[in-house]
Amino acid sequence: MTVSLSFLPVDLSGKRVVVTAGANGIGMVIAEGFVACGASVYVCDIDENAVASVIANNRGILGCVADVSDVAAVDRMFDDIDARLGGVDILINNAGIAGPTAGIADISPGDLRKTFEVDVESMFHCARRSVRHMRASGRGSIINLSSIAGRLSFAMRTPYAAAKWGVIGFTKSLALELGREKIQVNAVLPGHVNSSRFRSVAARKAALIGVTPAEVEAQMLDPVAMGETVEASDIANTILFLCSPFGAAITGQSISVCKGVEMLR
Numbered sequence: 120m121t122v123s124l125s126f127l128p129v130d131l132s133g134k135r136v137v138v139t140a141g142a143n144g145i146g147m148v149i150a151e152g153f154v155a156c157g158a159s160v161y162v163c164d165i166d167e168n169a170v171a172s173v174i175a176n177n178r179g180i181l182g183c184v185a186d187v188s189d190v191a192a193v194d195r196m197f198d199d200i201d202a203r204l205g206g207v208d209i210l211i212n213n214a215g216i217a218g219p220t221a222g223i224a225d226i227s228p229g230d231l232r233k234t235f236e237v238d239v240e241s242m243f244h245c246a247r248r249s250v251r252h253m254r255a256s257g258r259g260s261i262i263n264l265s266s267i268a269g270r271l272s273f274a275m276r277t278p279y280a281a282a283k284w285g286v287i288g289f290t291k292s293l294a295l296e297l298g299r300e301k302i303q304v305n306a307v308l309p310g311h312v313n314s315s316r317f318r319s320v321a322a323r324k325a326a327l328i329g330v331t332p333a334e335v336e337a338q339m340l341d342p343v344a345m346g347e348t349v350e351a352s353d354i355a356n357t358i359l360f361l362c363s364p365f366g367a368a369i370t371g372q373s374i375s376v377c378k379g380v381e382m383l384r
Contacts, residue, residue: 132157142169238282294371310377344379
């Protein structure tokens with residue numbers, strides 16, 4: 120097995136992995152990590168061009184265009200997964216949106232609803248279909264991407280924070296429900312990831328409070344123990360560990376990968 124030096128060298132040969140929002144950003148890096156470790160990977164994304172690109176450039180990755188907040192789209196996707204992979208061993212619930220940046224009086228019910236549909240309900244839809252296969256094979260792993268906003272308060276980002284706290288509750292409850300069936304369920308909580316999303320969130324907040332994006336980024340990183348962002352590969356490697364034999368005793372946990380964030384600003 121040939122493993123990229125940037126990924127944890129674990130053997131996941133034969134594993135069938137689904138990564139939602141897997142054609143861009145963190146999701147794409149996670150998908151590439153699983154391929155590097157020998158797994159067969161299926162990604163979905165709402166970005167048609169990104170899906171086509173990641174499939175064309177990565178042997179071992181299949182995929183489709185799907186909005187996982189749409190139950191019918193999830194069912195169509197898993198019908199395709201059933202036909203092409205024959206099942207699911209590992210589900211990475213990565214899809215999520217940042218939601219609005221505003222005070223509560225200025226957030227619409229529609230924006231709140233959309234944030235929950237993508238950030239929480241999509242995980243339920245995908246887990247519901249994946250569990251059928253995991254039960255049949257007698258083992259499985261579900262990783263739900265939450266956020267450090269799922270353990271800390273986050274002013275001006277209440278829909279996002281509430282949704283990510285909801286992911287923690289969903290994770291712990293599902294872990295208890297499925298544990299006797301040897302299905303692990305864990306949450307990974309990324310910190311400030313070196314990404315376009317981090318910079319766009321900072322830019323939106325800067326516009327809201329009347330400062331520069333650089334000032335907001337500095338404020339956001341000030342209460343981080345190591346004073347810097349994490350890389351997408353840091354998130355991927357944590358997930359690879361949890362899904363490997365080395366992580367077999369871990370379930371129902373919320374694992375922060377954040378370089379020591381103690382406060383969100």
